[in-house]
Amino acid sequence: MKKLINDPKAVVREMLEGVVTTSRHLAILRNENVVVRSDLPDKPNRKVAVISGGGAGHEPAHAGYVGMGMLAAAVVGDVFTSPSVDAVLAGIKAVAGQAGALLIVKNYTGDRLNFGLAAEIATSEGIPTEVVLVGDDVALRDTVSMERRRGIAGTVLVHKLAGAAAEAGLPLSDVARIAGKAAADIRSMGVGLGTCIVPAVGHAGFALEDNEIEYGLGIHGEKGVRRTLMKSADEIVDDVLDVILSDFADASFPACALLVNGLGGTPQMELAIALRHAVGHLERRGIKVERAWCGNFMTALEMPGLSLSVLPIETSRLELLDANTDASDWPGNGAIRYPIVLADEELLAADNRPDLPPGLLSNILRSVALTVATALERAEGELADLDGKAGDGDLGASMVRGAAAIRNLPQASYATPERLLSDLGTAVRRAIAGSSGPFYAAALVRAASHLKGIEIPDEAEWQTAFAAAIQGIADLGGAKRGDRTMLDALYPALDAWIKATSVPHNPHEAFSAAVFAASEGAAMTASMTPRAGRASYIGDRALGVPDGGARAVSVWMQAIEAAFAVSCCR
Structure with a gap:
């Protein structure tokens, strides 16, 4: 030693x-x-x-x-x-x-x-x-x-x-x-x-x-x-x-x-x-x-x-x-405050939003969300390893906390897409510390605002919400393409989805193109010098390893695609 x-x-x-x-x-x-x-x-x-x-x-x-x-x-x-x-x-x-x-x-x-x-x-x-x-x-x-x-x-x-x-x-x-x-x-x-x-x-x-x-x-x-x-x-x-x-x-x-x-x-x-x-x-x-x-x-x-x-x-x-002392390493009187656990008034406050009946998409939205949660839990070790090679290694644990936030959502959260994204944004903000929580919360809040009042969004409306979510992340963090962040998986996914929907297409296949582009984008971050986020502190030493945040994007997008495929086959 x-x-x-x-x-x-x-x-x-x-x-x-x-x-x-x-x-x-x-x-x-x-x-x-x-x-x-x-x-x-x-x-x-x-x-x-x-x-x-x-x-x-x-x-x-x-x-x-x-x-x-x-x-x-x-x-x-x-x-x-x-x-x-x-x-x-x-x-x-x-x-x-x-x-x-x-x-x-x-x-x-x-x-x-x-x-x-x-x-x-x-x-x-x-x-x-x-x-x-x-x-x-x-x-x-x-x-x-x-x-x-x-x-x-x-x-x-x-x-x-x-x-x-x-x-x-x-x-x-x-x-x-x-x-x-x-x-x-x-x-x-x-x-x-x-x-x-x-x-x-x-x-x-x-x-x-x-x-x-x-x-x-x-x-x-x-x-x-x-x-x-x-x-x-x-x-x-x-x-x-x-x-x-x-x-x-x-x-x-x-x-x-x-x-x-x-x-x-x-x-x-x-x-x-x-x-x-x-x-x-x-x-x-x-x-x-x-x-x-x-x-x-x-x-x-x-x-x-x-x-x-x-x-x-x-x-x-x-x-x-x-009794008073000025000994430098005596920490104070050690008084205990009771009750030890204080209730959060915001959490105790009643939810005054109307308890809407389940919408037509409710079951599909819940299935997709739970599939994403499972995928993030399974990827914990991989994401922790990737993040540990360029940062502090907490990404896997953060995504697992995000998965828990999904699983803890009440059934009422699935009433509409807007309600789901809004509630999930709040849950993720509270569950995930560090940078991931605010980024995902910002994305979900932006997406929810673009789906306000829409009970069953069409493909174009989902795509608009996805673009708004990406812009929310970019605005909050200040990163751009090529900086080796989660955006380097998200932007290629959006580009591929827009391209696939610009011609006659099958919606599932169009989204699959976006998922494939996200995976490719995440893989390409291994050759990018980080210019934003914690990985930027180590510069070229991060080369050769994909960005953990970008890989997490590909994980949950693949999960959405898998759940989408199941729902389409029913």
């Missing part, structure tokens, strides 16, 4: 220098990898200093949580390696005053030893220092005793509670009590979808097949406690929460805070999907989620996966979680 680094031995220092460069209230100690608040008052006037840290590779933890209302300092070791006693001691001496210091330590042997010894030395030198261990990882409940469990992402919530308590001016004993009780109450568990690579090592610590996931792994690139086949996001969330909630034993609580934490390589999109289901799962179990956060809080370099943390809360904890 390629990494954007210089010397593997210098990654931690260079990373921390980058962090403090963009933060006005932070500084880094000259001789140790310790990030400190630079806005603290003189030592006699300082409040309790909350300090945490550990190995690097967990960013934004821990330096991202240094700030008013959270940590006074973060002590950072090499990647996945505990910092030294001297580094921890330097951090304590840099930020602690007469009120003392609280060290929040994840429950790993190296961290316990180094932070613990530093606390003893600091206390012996006149700086009252206490230690709170966090062992929130429930995955190890059948492997080690509770006091030996690892500390993972739930530690960040302990930072927040302790930091807020310290900022409120509470004495060290109270800050330590609040942090210790939270550490004892919080439960977390992680799931890995892949591995990570430590810069100094250069290879992953274990391997996962594409169809495998690892339950119960920590935050250091190590294996978990159980390996299974890949599951859906909802199933994974259910599995994790089942373990977490069962670990509370007989303890019941009506409300909680939820942390959905990415391990470094999981997109925010997927974390939000997990958050959505986790909130619902907890509510179904009678636990109201009062606060929830979703993002990267304590990572394992670039590992894909997530962890969930559940912390029972009551009024005092809620106040501390909501």
Whole structure:
């Protein structure tokens, strides 16, 4: 794996220098990898200093949580390696005053030893220092005793509670009590979808097949406690929460805070999907989620996966979680808005259009539309592949969403051609994002306007509507012939249809000529340099592959022809 680094031995220092460069209230100690608040008052006037840290590779933890209302300092070791006693001691001496210091330590042997010894030395030198261990990882409940469990992402919530308590001016004993009780109450568990690579090592610590996931792994690139086949996001969330909630034993609580934490390589999109289901799962179990956060809080370099943390809360904890902080990577108070799903007033509004009886073409129109939907669904893989070679690869999925929009149309939409095209334009606009949705919606709106009031259009009227649809696409996007877009299938189709109808002809054969021309036009885009759309960004590198949008045109036109042929034979 390629990494954007210089010397593997210098990654931690260079990373921390980058962090403090963009933060006005932070500084880094000259001789140790310790990030400190630079806005603290003189030592006699300082409040309790909350300090945490550990190995690097967990960013934004821990330096991202240094700030008013959270940590006074973060002590950072090499990647996945505990910092030294001297580094921890330097951090304590840099930020602690007469009120003392609280060290929040994840429950790993190296961290316990180094932070613990530093606390003893600091206390012996006149700086009252206490230690709170966090062992929130429930995955190890059948492997080690509770006091030996690892500390993972739930530690960040302990930072927040302790930091807020310290900022409120509470004495060290109270800050330590609040942090210790939270550490004892919080439960977390992680799931890995892949591995990570430590810069100094250069290879992953274990391997996962594409169809495998690892339950119960920590935050250091190590294996978990159980390996299974890949599951859906909802199933994974259910599995994790089942373990977490069962670990509370007989303890019941009506409300909680939820942390959905990415391990470094999981997109925010997927974390939000997990958050959505986790909130619902907890509510179904009678636990109201009062606060929830979703993002990267304590990572394992670039590992894909997530962890969930559940912390029972009551009024005092809620106040501390909501307390202000200027730590750069704390995302806010995480308030949940209920109801979570808001109804769209436009969708709830009654359709005031008259409910027309089915027209003479109703059954034929529905048959054609459903045939198009099936064709687009079958072409998903091909269209995704073509689009992926010149764009972002979402065309296949977009056309499948368009097919779903067709299938969801009510029977009333087939009353007249105008009603069908108008309703489909609205449905497609809502169903398909990106560029395809607006283009097809514009085409359908233009075509519908040209068929207004016409119950049974003749061939010329269909042709006029088709031409108007093409012009709608051209007007909206600004492309023209030869730019390697869907228009390079549509314009040849229109030309061929007009030519075929200019002489005595069979209507089915005339439309078949248009379909053939669309297919030929789509194929010819492989030799065109793109001048519009996303493919234009890669220029000649798109040569040799047909345009996906043009190919989609040929797919649905072929489907119309096939349905037309069936209806003509009845």
